[in-house]
Amino acid sequence: MTHLSSVPSPSLPGTGIYLDHAATSPVCPEAAEAVLRGMNITGNPSSRHAAGDEAKEALESSRAQLAALLDCGFDEVVFTGGGSEADALAVVGTVLAAEHRGAHVITTAIEHSAVLESAAMARELGAEVTVLRPDSRGWIDPDDVRKALRPNTVLVSVMHANNETGVLQPVADIADIAHQAGVLMHTDAVQTAGKVSLTGIGADLVSVSAHKFYGPKGVGALKVASGVRLAPLIRGGSQERGMRAGTENVPGVLGMGAAASAALRHVDDPAFEEHRHTLRVRLLKGLEEAGGIEINGAGAPCVPETLNVSFAGVRGDTLVDILAVYGICVSAGSACHAGSDEPSHVLTAMGIPAERARSSVRFSPGRTTTVPAVEEATARVVEAVARLRALGPADVPQPAHA
Numbered sequence: 001m002t003h004l005s006s007v008p009s010p011s012l013p014g015t016g017i018y019l020d021h022a023a024t025s026p027v028c029p030e031a032a033e034a035v036l037r038g039m040n041i042t043g044n045p046s047s048r049h050a051a052g053d054e055a056k057e058a059l060e061s062s063r064a065q066l067a068a069l070l071d072c073g074f075d076e077v078v079f080t081g082g083g084s085e086a087d088a089l090a091v092v093g094t095v096l097a098a099e100h101r102g103a104h105v106i107t108t109a110i111e112h113s114a115v116l117e118s119a120a121m122a123r124e125l126g127a128e129v130t131v132l133r134p135d136s137r138g139w140i141d142p143d144d145v146r147k148a149l150r151p152n153t154v155l156v157s158v159m160h161a162n163n164e165t166g167v168l169q170p171v172a173d174i175a176d177i178a179h180q181a182g183v184l185m186h187t188d189a190v191q192t193a194g195k196v197s198l199t200g201i202g203a204d205l206v207s208v209s210a211h212k213f214y215g216p217k218g219v220g221a222l223k224v225a226s227g228v229r230l231a232p233l234i235r236g237g238s239q240e241r242g243m244r245a246g247t248e249n250v251p252g253v254l255g256m257g258a259a260a261s262a263a264l265r266h267v268d269d270p271a272f273e274e275h276r277h278t279l280r281v282r283l284l285k286g287l288e289e290a291g292g293i294e295i296n297g298a299g300a301p302c303v304p305e306t307l308n309v310s311f312a313g314v315r316g317d318t319l320v321d322i323l324a325v326y327g328i329c330v331s332a333g334s335a336c337h338a339g340s341d342e343p344s345h346v347l348t349a350m351g352i353p354a355e356r357a358r359s360s361v362r363f364s365p366g367r368t369t370t371v372p373a374v375e376e377a378t379a380r381v382v383e384a385v386a387r388l389r390a391l392g393p394a395d396v397p398q399p400a401h402a
Contacts, residue, residue, distance in 0.1 A: 016327040017377045021212075021366035022163055022191060022306050023331055027255070028214035034062075034258035035216055038251030045248055046239065055250050062257025069213075069260040070206055070223045071199040078222045078240045079253050083190040083209030084114035086222035087157075089233055089243065090186040090205040091118035094155045095127045096231030104128045104153040108140050109349035110167075111159055112188055116345075119157070128152070137300035138167040138350045142174045153183050160189040160201065164346045164362060165297035166306025168192075175202030184228060190220075194263030195276075195303050204228050210252070214367070215259030219252035266367060279365045279374055280304040286378025287363075290385040296347055296360055310352075310360045314388045319361055322384050328377050331362050 018026070027035075038058065043051030045059045059079075066077045080086045095103050107119050109131050119129045130148045134140050140158055149156075156178040161168045175185040179202070186205035189198060194213030198206065206223035210216055224230060224243065236245030266272040284307060287293055292312035311319065316332035323330055343357035365374060 017369075017373045018329045019363045019365050019369065019374075019377060020329045020331050021369075022166075022362060022364035024211045024217065025214045025366055026368075027211075027216055028259055028262050030262045031210075031215045031255040031259040035251045035255035038254035041250055045250065046237065058254055059248055059250060062253045062260075065257035065260045066208075066221050069193060069198065069264050070208065070221070071197075072206075072223045073226060075241070076223050076225055078224050078243050079248055079256075080220045080222055080244055081249070082218055082220040083112075083188070083207050083212070084220075085233075085244075086207035086209070086220045087112070087114040087186075087188055088118045088121070089222055089230060090207060091115060091155065091157055092121050092125070092233060093230035093243070094184055094186070094205070095122040095125055096233075097229040098127075098154045100152065102126060102128060102152055103155075104130065104150045105155045105157065106130045106132065106145060106148045106153060107157040108132045108134065108159070110134050110138055110140075110162055110165075110346045111157065112163055112190070113345075115157055115159065115188055133349055134167075136351050138162060138165045138297045138346065139300045140169050140174070142170050142177055145174050146177045149177075149181050149183065153181065155184045155186055157186040157188070159191070160187045160198075161191040161196075161303045161306070162297070162346060163191050164306075164344055165300075165308045165350075166191070166302040166304075166364075167297045168196075168301040168303060172200060172202045175204075191306070192303060194260070194267065195305060197267055210256035210259055213259055213263040216252050216255040219249055219256050221256065272367070275367075276304045276365075278371065279369055280307060282371050282374045283307055283363055283365065283378060286375055287381060289378070290382045292389075294356065296350070296352060305364050305366065307363045308347075308360055309363065310356045311385050312356075312359065314359050314385055316359050316361045319381070319384060319388065322388070323377075323380065326380060328380055330364075332360060 041055050041058055043055040045056040063077045064074050067074045105119055105122055105127055123129050132144050158169050158174050160171050171187045178185040185203045187203040188207045190209045190212050193208040204225040209220040230243055232243050234245045239245055287309055294310045296308040320330055320332045343354040347357040
């Protein structure tokens with residue numbers, strides 16, 4: 001077995017190129033400044049004095065900023081500890097609030113694990129769960145949702161864009177189908193908030209996470225449409241309209257609000273739209289030089305920032321580790337399952353064979369990524385892939401941490 005250290009080095013080590021924005025994004029200056037401002041706010045937002053009023057005012061100002069990003073009412077924003085908690089509150093909270101036992105939930109096999117695990121929890125609570133499979137592109141057919149509806153269906157949960165492939169789902173169409181049947185619609189918009197407009201997607205419940213749109217980690221939000229009943233998962237105080245007990249994370253929420261406002265400005269900027277598409281074109285063109293690649297999700301609508309590529313004859317996690325040595329940051333599948341030898345559940349659900357799934361790498365540039373950085377990174381990828389293939393299948397090095 002050839003060890004990782006024996007693989008010849010690329011010619012330009014230490015490039016320091018970050019292409020893993022789907023895992024997390026750097027904190028933008030506006031958000032960093034807002035977090036620091038929040039650290040200097042002493043009061044508890046629930047306290048009835050001047051210090052508490054200052055904290056409450058800051059909290060509600062940030063709520064308005066999130067409402068603008070989510071295209072919803074000011075009082076429809078519930079702050080959470082992150083996207084995963086928002087997903088759990090949407091899925092499990094809906095089941096717990098259902099007025100009858102045996103509630104039915106529809107979701108998909110390509111959801112983030114936060115939704116899939118929440119669906120599993122709902123099943124433990126007595127709910128029935130239908131998990132729909134995508135087509136070979138990773139796209140969910142709205143008609144499959146229609147066929148899966150039952151008289152006891154209380155929720156449909158379909159993500160807005162997949163975190164591994166970037167494939168955009170027809171959420172608005174699915175929401176129309178759900179609403180015609182009197183069923184609530186939830187979408188995990190963690191990978192689209194700040195990238196595409198959330199106007200008109202039609203979901204009653206929308207999950208977002210600050211660190212995916214250049215805000216701080218550990219804070220998220222759930223849009224809860226007016227009139228929707230959810231049972232709280234965290235109980236205690238009456239914060240967040242009684243849906244999420246606990247003193248609010250004022251610095252984090254302020255950072256999230258500032259990041260939301262900055263992101264919304266970019267979403268509406270034609271120059272940003274042109275830049276993100278240019279980066280994808282240059283990224284794909286550079287990677288094609290490696291030969292023997294397949295784009296996972298090809299043929300489906302997608303967010304330009306996420307490109308999932310399989311390299312024939314190469315372990316994706318090995319390629320990720322080699323590139324990391326030289327400062328190029330990418331990932332093999334979801335960051336939430338880093339280190340697992342199991343093939344991606346998303347790619348598996350798409351019908352992609354395990355060998356190809358294990359050879360996949362996700363590239364996700366961001367707002368500040370430059371074309372020269374993409375070109376330099378892809379050149380290093382092509383070089384590393386060629387060296388790994390030259391070793392032969394039996395000698396492909398395994399990640400040191402696996």
